[in-house]
Amino acid sequence: MLAAKLPKLETVEVVEEPIPEPGKGEVLIRMKASALCRSDLHRYHGTQIFDEDESACYITPGHEPCGIVEKLGEGVTRVKEGDRVAIYLGLGCGTCPDCLKGDVMVCRDFRCIGFAVNGAHADYMTIPEENCLLMPDEMDFITGALATDVGGTLYTACKKLELNGTKTVAIFGCGPMGSGGILMAKGFGARVIAVDTDEKRLALASEIGADYVLNPAKGDAVAQIRSITNGLGADASIVTAGNNAALNSALDCVKAKGIVGQIAECNSATIDPSNQFLRKMIDLKGCWYFNRSDWEELAEFIVNKPIELKKICSNTYPISEAETAFRLFDSGKVQKVVFVWDD
Ligand SMILES: [Zn+2]
Ligand SMILES: [Zn+2]
Numbered sequence: 001m002l003a004a005k006l007p008k009l010e011t012v013e014v015v016e017e018p019i020p021e022p023g024k025g026e027v028l029i030r031m032k033a034s035a036l037c038r039s040d041l042h043r044y045h046g047t048q049i050f051d052e053d054e055s056a057c058y059i060t061p062g063h064e065p066c067g068i069v070e071k072l073g074e075g076v077t078r079v080k081e082g083d084r085v086a087i088y089l090g091l092g093c094g095t096c097p098d099c100l101k102g103d104v105m106v107c108r109d110f111r112c113i114g115f116a117v118n119g120a121h122a123d124y125m126t127i128p129e130e131n132c133l134l135m136p137d138e139m140d141f142i143t144g145a146l147a148t149d150v151g152g153t154l155y156t157a158c159k160k161l162e163l164n165g166t167k168t169v170a171i172f173g174c175g176p177m178g179s180g181g182i183l184m185a186k187g188f189g190a191r192v193i194a195v196d197t198d199e200k201r202l203a204l205a206s207e208i209g210a211d212y213v214l215n216p217a218k219g220d221a222v223a224q225i226r227s228i229t230n231g232l233g234a235d236a237s238i239v240t241a242g243n244n245a246a247l248n249s250a251l252d253c254v255k256a257k258g259i260v261g262q263i264a265e266c267n268s269a270t271i272d273p274s275n276q277f278l279r280k281m282i283d284l285k286g287c288w289y290f291n292r293s294d295w296e297e298l299a300e301f302i303v304n305k306p307i308e309l310k311k312i313c314s315n316t317y318p319i320s321e322a323e324t325a326f327r328l329f330d331s332g333k334v335q336k337v338v339f340v341w342d343d
Contacts, residue, residue, distance in 0.1 A: 003060045003122035004322035004339075009046050012323040020118070022073030022126045029087065029127060033145040034065035034120040035313075036329045036337040038175075039265070043115070044326055062339075063089040063113050065120030066135060066144035076129045085132040086144040086299075087120065088292050089113050094130075102293035121322060121339055133295040138303045142316070142338055146309040147302055150180035150336070152290030154238075155298050157181065157261045158188045160285045161236040165189035170225050170234040170253050171210075173241030174201035176336045177263055179312040181238050182210050187305045193228060195221050195249070196241075204335065208311050216249065225253040233258060242266035251276040251284075259283040316340045 005013045022028045040061045066086040069079050079085065092099040092107030099107050113119045113127065135144045154177065163169055167190045171181045174196035185192045186209040193212040194205035202213040212228055214221045225234055233255030239246050242264035248271060250260050260282060271277065277284065290298065302309065314335040317325040322339070329337040 001123035002319050003118070004062070004319060005058055006043050006061060007057050010044060012044070012326045014320055014322050019124045020126045022071055022076075024074045025076060025128055026073040026126045027069050027076055027079055027129050027132060028071040028073075029065075029067040029085065029120075029125050029132075030070040030341075031065055031067040031120055031123055031125065031319075031339075032084075032141040032341050033067070034062045034319075034339045035145045035149070036325060036339075037064055037149060038177075039063070040114070040121075040326070041330055042265075044330065059115065060118040060120070060122045060125070061114045062120030062122065062125075063115070064145050064149040065125070066141050066148075067120075067125075067341075069132065070124065073126070078129050079132045079134070083132065084135045084137075084139075084141075084144070086135055086148050086295075087113070087127055088131040088133055088295070089148065090289065090292075091116070091128065091131070102291040104292055105289040121319060123319065123341070130292075133292075133299070136299050136303050139299060140310065142313050142340065143302065143309050145338055146180070146313065146336060147299060149289070150176055150312070151184070151302055151307070151309055152294070152298055153177070153263060153288060154180040154184040155301065156290045156294065157238055157263055157285075157287045158184045158190075160287055161238065161259045161261050163188040163190040163236060167191070167235040168193065168229055170195060170237040170250065172196075172237065172239050172246040172250050173264065174198070174205045175240065175332075176312050178238070178240035179204060179208060179335060180309065181240055181263070182208050183307050183309060183312070185238075187301060187307045190236075193225055193234065200333075204312075208308070216245070222249050222253045229255070235259070236261065238263055239266075240264050244269045247271065248276070251282060254280070254282060256280045257282070259285060262286050263288065312336050313338050
């Protein structure tokens, strides 16, 4: 089978390797779609976001996939051959209170597929059966791949931000996560203000349902958000751009007792906690993935609304063209790049 590897800085190689055997409690997945993610680029550029051993460079990346169950390992009871499944990226200890609740992403022993163990940018992968998320028949494979990281994270964020038809949310950053946020927030019925300096991204934001698009390079976005909300400020804001300005604007644009969701990876930022946060009684909430047991309601939400996640897939490639795919995605000029396998 073919598998993409990141053996050296900014180098992608596609190698031939044996199809893995599913171990006890594991299944073999024949991949159908596997999305590239900004966190794959952290590995590509040598800036890991998870603390993995540097010698892990031959671990296949890919943590936003779906496929078909091809073979069952010993003792597998929950899934069967032929099942169409999306894959939950987290491996936890399985016994701590967070794992038992399905919040595997906050387990102290958390490990991520595509970082700690071989991921999904390959023809096949093995995975514990509990990581298999059954896809509704109506869900296509590209949507299935995007439903995990983009869909699951932004769905969870919208719930944490208590979005509904009476709420206005400002979304800072209109890349794949921000675009997923627009789709999800519209699904929850909220009025959406999308903010980005890239006009192409703002055009997509409008197309997928943003009620207002603002370019902070052309005018004061916070002031415009206040004027759209009759001087009050937005009820909530979501930060999907990993920079200081986005977090500051997200704090400044919400009304008193508003809620700010931090989605973007960002290792440092400077804020004025007293004036931007404490005095206004703001809730600041972090969110980077979803509870595994939310999958069924999440998948139903995506299918029934429908949430057209596929619209944020701008490019598809076969795995043999992984190098081109990585380079294009790294350019920042596209939305989601997804590896696909046709029958
Ligand atoms: Zn991701
Ligand atoms: Zn655990």
